[in-house]
Amino acid sequence: MLKDIDLARKMSKSEFRAAEETLTIALGVLQRRASELRVPWIVVFEGWSAAGKGTLINNLILPLDPRGFRVYSRLGTTEEDTFRPFLWKFWVKTPERGRLAVFDRSWYRRVVDLHVETGKATAELRQAYGDIVSFERQLADDGNVIVKFFLHVSREEQRRRLERLRRNPVTAWRVTAEDMAQNKRYKAYRAAVDETLAATDSDFAPWTVVESEDERFATLKIFNTVANALECGIARAENRQAAERGTRKAGGEGAKASAGRPSRRSRTPGEEVMDRLNASVIDRLDLSLALEEAAYRKGLKAKQRQIRDLEHAIYTRRIPVVIVFEGCDAAGKGGCIRRLTQRLDPRGYEVVPVGAPNDLEKAHHYLWRFWTQIPKAGHITIFDRSWYGRVLVERVEGFCGEDEWRRAFREINEMERHMANFGAIVIKFWLHVSPEEQLRRFRERERIAHKRWKITEEDWRNREKWDSYKLAIEEMLCRTSTPSAAWVVVESNCKWYARIKVLDTVIRAIEKRVE
């Protein structure tokens, strides 16, 4: 997950100023409103050493009324703490109603360190994850707004920063042996963080990874995330109070929110800037990646043979394989699936096309129809679209409520983790084309008679909603890329390149297991 984040995100001074002013004012207003409504809020800062926690926390609290918050800094473990259960020191620091508690390092410090030490999810670690999720759920159920940031910088950037700090006699003391060790074991830490974020991300206390190489960008992302979360919490508190008075505002929690992103207030120019900059995976894709036809033809044959052999290997080893294809309209999902299955033994795989649910499916939990289709051990099931419809089309088109799609990230992760724990290989592709290439393909489909069935009015309508879809796609890629089931984004402007990348990925994933 972390390694797919685009750390080169930057923001110009002028962009920053425009957005900052709006958000600064908004945060002040929200703080006062939270105080009036007695909504407690908690902001957690985790992240790499030298990622800038101190500076960014400072930037966050600057616009706030200092009487309304308290910052708990670098809560190392004291002797007092070791005499009490792990969560004690955090429980006693939870904020009063209407106030903010900022944690510079938090209850996550211990679990990440534990994971790095042991390198795997021990019973102790699982217990700790469970305790943390319970803790956060108890607070959220009590009305707390919980925002959790992981400040992310690359290994190289971290090393540069640590070295700069060490060279300066004034700051050298700030670099500990622990910090240097972290940089040395960056990969082990990253794996531990990935696991921790996946195990503790939830609708009531979601994680936000903040690209922190550019301070301006990081500051605004933090401002924007906190403001949005606080707005939601305030809306919930207002609804609760209204309900207690026997009335209820329309459009609040529980009611079907129309779509896309929360539209609790009108958008401001500052936020427009933020939206444009919020996305972190799609914009960095190199869609010019391509392959010549000759190389494609040659590669295709060899790889299809390889996959047929691997189909046999997973059958004898009784490994189930789940392959999910999602992507933009006209990104070439069908073509990839055909190349993938062309030489497979049909007794060993199945392709499940997923459209709108039928009446029987609608009469069940939205995940039910996928549970009925998961592969037997030793078999491959390929989903042409999937359960991710919940957080894509259903979210954007308002076919489900906001509470429902927010909950879905956790529910989907739980399902995929359950499959992976059973031993399944879970591979998920997002096929991406640029809007220009998509338009070219749409036009081609309209022009060529035998392709015309592929293009509908709906495709054109979806295209117009691209901004909402992009936001949904980014959040999906970020929230559901877990160590047991990571997304692979496929640059698909060149079909040949895309197909080979898909085949390669499947081969590597299976080979890794059957070796």
Place this chain on the structure above:
Amino acid sequence: MLKDIDLARKMSKSEFRAAEETLTIALGVLQRRASELRVPWIVVFEGWSAAGKGTLINNLILPLDPRGFRVYSRLGTTEEDTFRPFLWKFWVKTPERGRLAVFDRSWYRRVVDLHVETGKATAELRQAYGDIVSFERQLADDGNVIVKFFLHVSREEQRRRLERLRRNPVTAWRVTAEDMAQNKRYKAYRAAVDETLAATDSDFAPWTVVESEDERFATLKIFNTVANALECGIARAENRQAAERGTRKAGGEGAKASAGRPSRRSRTPGEEVMDRLNASVIDRLDLSLALEEAAYRKGLKAKQRQIRDLEHAIYTRRIPVVIVFEGCDAAGKGGCIRRLTQRLDPRGYEVVPVGAPNDLEKAHHYLWRFWTQIPKAGHITIFDRSWYGRVLVERVEGFCGEDEWRRAFREINEMERHMANFGAIVIKFWLHVSPEEQLRRFRERERIAHKRWKITEEDWRNREKWDSYKLAIEEMLCRTSTPSAAWVVVESNCKWYARIKVLDTVIRAIEKRVE
């Protein structure tokens, strides 16, 4: 937990008839309403072999429209199942909206067996508990009503029943080697069930232990539990629909429910019978247990010396001890605490009297003030009343909402488990006196000048609400008696007996750890 359940509960034919008729009609009405509102419901039957699952399931479905349900019987593990993740075979059998699925054995079979095999909570088992809780939460979030029964019989009764079945040639085939093995290893199974119930009890899918030695009693308890759960689910669905239409019924979910038990419809004579019979711990107490003064004096001295030595032992071993005193008014909590602490080193213990929360405490989560008070490792904290106020006085007096106290059982268990995992010894006393003895003590307090401060108007008012309190106490004892923190009920009509039992319990609990 299981071993404290009163299995001698019986019901006369006439009592049964009166209640059965009402509940049979109610279940039919509720089934139709659930169908109209498209509320899916799930009833799980777990329990000892030969506890009567088949018969009791039959009794439950008899009043229902057979087009509306499906029974899944004895889902042993087939080869098909082993080829898919554990939850698959249950997911695909979840009911359509408006329909009922009854599971005769369920997803719990595997975890209980796993626990018996290993004898402890392994990482695999913890993972399975987590998967199950996620599964049930996903369904509940989607509107499913989930009722889970554990049918309980004693080891002797089970043996009698199995032998009766074996002697009869017609039924002998029904007794498997597995059934006999279960009877042989009854205690190991009981420990596994206790652990499983504690790990998977929740507000959205609570467990109900059914005393199943008397079929009439068991039948009605099942009817009543299902009817209540279904009513709640239907009320939630109605509120949700009303909310979607922009209006909202008063008194539903989220609103502060007044108290005691859900009062969604008026009580019927059948339910009155059930209520009287629902309680399972208090009524079986032998409150005549007593001790002579001489024996008391002698025992007291010796035991107080023992406890002082143990205080030293836990200090050197850095074991924290949490002792909770709850009980009826005038049951003698204060007297017990004084005898317990009389000879202790005051540097090693603390008594925390718990009253109504102050303003600062009210501004936090209700558990916050207890977190601030938990003992350091090596110390003893005695709570004179405790966090259980949430599910006692706050529930009965309506100081918190129904959703809040329902949630509290899980929250409290989570907190106590966290303490126990840290190594704390958690001891919880419920001091019980009969209403007659309580009255005698109240009168005495009024009569004797230096005791008059102990009795207030509130005590008299509470006494009048005894029925609501009793229900709350029973549910508390049942839902929060976990392997890591079990309740000890102290028969307190004789103060001397009660004090010695308290001292003995504390001594045994600490000795067990420091040996």
